[in-house]
Amino acid sequence: MFCLNLHLTASVSGCGVPSYWPNTSRVVNGEEACLYSWPWQVSLESFYPTCGGTLIAPDWVLTAALCITLHTYRVVLAEHDMDKEEGPEQSIMVAKMFIHPKWNDNCVSCGNDIALLKLEKSASLNDKVKPACLPEHSSTLTHNQPCYGVTFSAAGGPRATRLQQALLPVVDHSVCSQSDWWGSSAKTTMVCPGGDSKSACHGDSGGPLNCKGRDNRWYVEGVTSFVDGRGCNTPKKPTVFTRVGTDVLINMNNNFKKYLSSFHC
Template sequence: MYLYFVFILLIFVYILSGCGEPNYEPNISRVVNGEEARPYSWPWQVSLESFFPTCGGTLIAPDWVLTAAHCITFHTYRVVLAEHDMNKEEGPEQSIMVAKMIIHPKWNDNCVSCGNDIALLKLEKSAVINDKVQLACLPQYNAAVTHNQPCYVTGWGRLYSGGPQATTLQQALLPVVDHSVCSQSDWWGSSAKTTMVCAGGESKSACHGDSGGPLNCKGRDGRWYVEGVTSFVDGRGCNTPKRPTVFTRVASFIPWISETYVMLRYSCNAPHL
């Protein structure tokens, strides 16, 4: 038990000591309905790829990526960091194979609205942290985001429902919608759980292909935190009124993230008897 808590302390001290502070500041002064992000301004954003790009993800430690459980449908994946333009080899990209995929044990792939849409990816090797590849901060356990708090979704998803896939990384301002609003019967109703975060709505939305990527929210300390993992939108379209994008609430899963890291780290380092 002592070793367990020591590992938790070490990982969070390590992560919080250097996270959420991009060298290239995001251009957030005029983003409303989405636009191309400034290159490398979201340096924890990763592209999750199998035979082709499938989802997004967030680098939370040099060898750990956070994504959505529903993204894990193939056996072999790699992540690409420092990606901006999918159609160009721009130089700083890092491509790393995924060594292990850990899906939340309560995830039900037949019921995305049941929650627990979260997964951790252990990379074969650590990413090289530099000015274009950095870590996002994790929120404290059960930390709350507030109604209308300005947060940003990022990814290479479709530019609008039925529209083309983005080739360059996009960002959009998605103000948080409080659970008391999002769970109303004419909004998401019972599909909105307390382990989820709703954000955006109408013209402001994530879209297909953004899954697994981060909902980036700036903390009072000036650092960027991954408060959500992009989970689902309304089946009628990404920009349906009163159907904001739904994210897995990362703050609800901090114990599971900690336990997973500790268990895998300890099992890998334990002496063979």
């Protein structure tokens, strides 16, 4: 793995701009991510790590609805190696959980697998902890657009202890909804990147689909939802993500609307 530890200073700030840029130069079937190159990645934990998530504001985290039960949760930021206490980690308890009102935990493929977590206190933003940008309602992804899944799951193997990333080109809905792909399970509220024989088992539930915008910032365009029951490397069965949009999050929670009006990345 080659990592260029380019530490960008105050010339660029705000959401979606890592201080340590990720290695995106090669098409890979999953590899260890460069240290702190995805500074919005969150580990959602109860008694143990359960899901991934995305920091989208100092005190808001985005994850999957299927991750949320009656447990008490905390989020851990700046986590790279789960087997080591490396120093910059931040552990913050979750104060409130807001699940999409149309989520049905008996039908994951019905959609709406998305949740907002309000933290007890704001994360301390620094060069290792930053929020991802949120896409606008009108945001569209093009076929084969390069996006990245980030997770602590290894491709087709046991859980990795270090943060992993995988290149996942976007599959257009007209392709993903074909009968030999996901068929009717692929809704327009979903996005399914990857899908060939080298698809990576890239995502904990709730983890982000990171796509770079024209402004060179990273946007969380999807939340990891479900995979094929036969395994993560099944051809034409990419991991399915719930599409993210500011309108979806505003409709879920009015407090988030207030946040958007008071905080700008």
